[in-house]
Amino acid sequence: MLAVLCFSVVGHAAELQPLEIVTKSGVQVFSVELAKTDEERATGLMYRKELADGRGMLFDFTPEQPVSMWMKNTFISLDMIFIGADGRVLRIAENTEPQSTRIISSGGPAKGVLEVIAGTARKYGIAPGDRIAHPLFGKR
Template identity: 70%
Template sequence: MAVMLCGLLVGGAVAAQMQSLEIVGKTGVHVFTVEIATTDQEREVGLMYRKSLPDGQGMLFDFRPEQQVSMWMKNTYIPLDMIFIRGDGTILRIAENTEPLSTRIIASGGPVAGVLEVSGGTAKKLGIAAGDRVAHPLFKSR
C-alpha cells in the first residue's frame, strides 16, 4: 500500500486539468471545481505547500482501478477533508479536518477509485456524508 502525499509542486506547477464535480446527498447538490491528479507525480504532490484553498475548490485524485489508499499531510499547510470515493461514485468515508504537516497515515478504509480533498470543515458545513453520490466522469454510475 503506497502512501500518497497531499500537495503542490514547489515552483507552482499545478495538476493539469480543472473540472466540475457534484456531490448529491440529503442536503442537496454541492458543486466543486477540482484539479485532477492522475499521474504519479500529481498524486504524490497533491495540495502540498499551498497556503489556502478557496471554498468550492479542491483536488480529485484518480486511483483507478479501485484500491486501498493511504494518504498523509506531510508538507500540507492547511487542514483538509479527505473524501474517499468508491468506483461507483458513492462516498465510502470522510477524514475530516486532517492535521496539517502530520505524517500520520490516513487510510481509505476500503477500496476506492478516487479521493476528493477540500478545505477542512467543508463536509460538515455542507452536510456531506458517507453514502452520498459523487458525479464525475471518473466514477461509474450504478
C-alpha cells in the same frame, strides 16, 4: 473561448473540472484539479497556503484499491473524502492535521479521494453513501 487554469506550486497548469456531490440537502458543486499521475498524486496539495471554498483536488487511484494518504508538507487542514468505483462516498477524514505523517486510510477499496478545505463535509452535510458525479466515476 476562455480557459480556466489553476497553477500549482510546481508551476504547471491544471484545468479545473466540475464535480458534484449529491447530498440529502441538495447538490454541491465543486471545481477540482485532477491528480492522475504518480507525481501529481505524490505532490497533491502540498505547499499550498490556501484553498478556496468550493475548490479541491480529486485523486485518481484507478483501479479501485485500498488508499492511504498523509499530510506531510501540507500546510492547510483538509477534509479527505474517499470514493468507491461506484461514485459513492466511502469514508470522510475530517479536519486533518497539517504536516502530520499519520497515515489516513480509505477504510476499503477507493477509486478516488477528494481533498477540500477542512469543514467542508460538515458545512454541506456530505456523508458516507452520498454520490459523486464526475467522469472518473462514469458520470457527467
